[in-house]
Amino acid sequence: MIICKKPLMISRRLSGARCCVLFTTRNCPEKYLKTQTGQTMSEIIIALDFDSREKTLNFVRKISARNIWVKVGLELFIRCGPGIVExxxxxxxxVFLDLKLMDIPNTVYGAVSSSLSCGADMITLHALGGEKMIDQARNARARFGNSKNKAILLGVTLLxxxxxxDLPWPDTRTTNAITLDLAKKVYSWGLDGCVCSGLEAQDVRNSTSPDFCLVTPGIRLQPLGDDQKRVVTPESAQKSGSDFLIIGRPVTQSPDPVHTLRDIRKRLN
Incomplete structure (x- = not known):
């Protein structure tokens, strides 16, 4: 059973004021779902990794849900355009618009403003794009965002x-260390959170703050021989401090996605 309480913004305080005021510091999501033990409950983002508009909308109608998170990735966005977000x-x-933006700062500024115009609630940018690119993304949100669209900007660390x-350059650091270094960079640059594996989430949380939003992909209900290497279960990701869990194939390829979602939520509680 999920215990719903009044939305509580978990945040740091600077000079006695919350640090998550939109456009001034960090725009952190509301965290108000609690498990029976009082732990903050991770929210689920369903990855809509379909190859057509029809399949996407049919699936969404099948689960008959409102006010839940879904992810639109690169393939679906290129096939359907901004209209699918709308x-x-x-x-x-x-809508979590996961395009992993990375380009010159001016281009990313325009891309973020366009993402906001079609209604994206969460937007990803590659951490390797650098501080100037991230600054322009934040500037675009400050100019084109509004009170109805407090889009969360996330840095992508290591896929x-x-x-x-697999890196194209020699690096003696561990995977965990690479992810942690990138996460600390985007945190210092003022992004709202980052995308990281559940294997690194606890270290990222310990090195940032409670209001830094952690989004974890690669969630598997059981081990599978697919293209993901650094995977975790929903329970372990939540225990590590992940705020959002991106779950795709275990739900979208399920013969009964509604039952699967219900089962995942029970496991998290």
């Missing part, structure tokens, strides 16, 4: 399909 928003869903041996 349609999902019209259906009452919260969960990679480990240090």
């Amino acid at each position: 349609e999902l928003k019209d259906m009452g869903l919260k 969960t399909s990679l480990d240090r041996h």
Whole structure:
């Protein structure tokens, strides 16, 4: 059973004021779902990794849910364009637009403003894009965001399909150390959170703050021989401090996705 309480913003304090005021410091999400033990409960983001608009909308209608998070990734966005984000928003869903933006600062400024105009609630940017690129992303939100769209800006650290041996440059650091260094960078640059594996979430949390939003992909209900290397279960990701869990194939390929979602929530509680 999920215990719903009044939304409580978990945040640091600077000079006695909350540090998560939109456009001035960090825009952190509301954390108000609690497990029976009082732990903050991770929210689920369903990855809509379909290859057509029709399959996407049919799935969303099948789960018959409103006010839940869904992820629109690169493939779906290129096939359907910004209109798919607008349609999902019209259906009452919260949209995580996962395009992993990385370009020159001016181009990213325009891309973030366009993402806001179609209603994205969460936007990803590659940490390797650097501080100037991140600054322009934040500037775009400050100018084009509004009280109805407090989009969360996230830095992408190291993809969960990679480990240090896959990097195109020699690096003697561990995968955990690489992720942690990138997470600390985007934290210092003022992003709202980062995308990181559940294997590194606890270290990232300890090195940042309670209001730094951690989004974890590579969630598997059981071990699978797919293209993800650094995977974790929903329970272990939540225990490590992840605020959002991105779950795709275990839900979208389930014969009964509604039952699967219900089962995952029970496991988290």
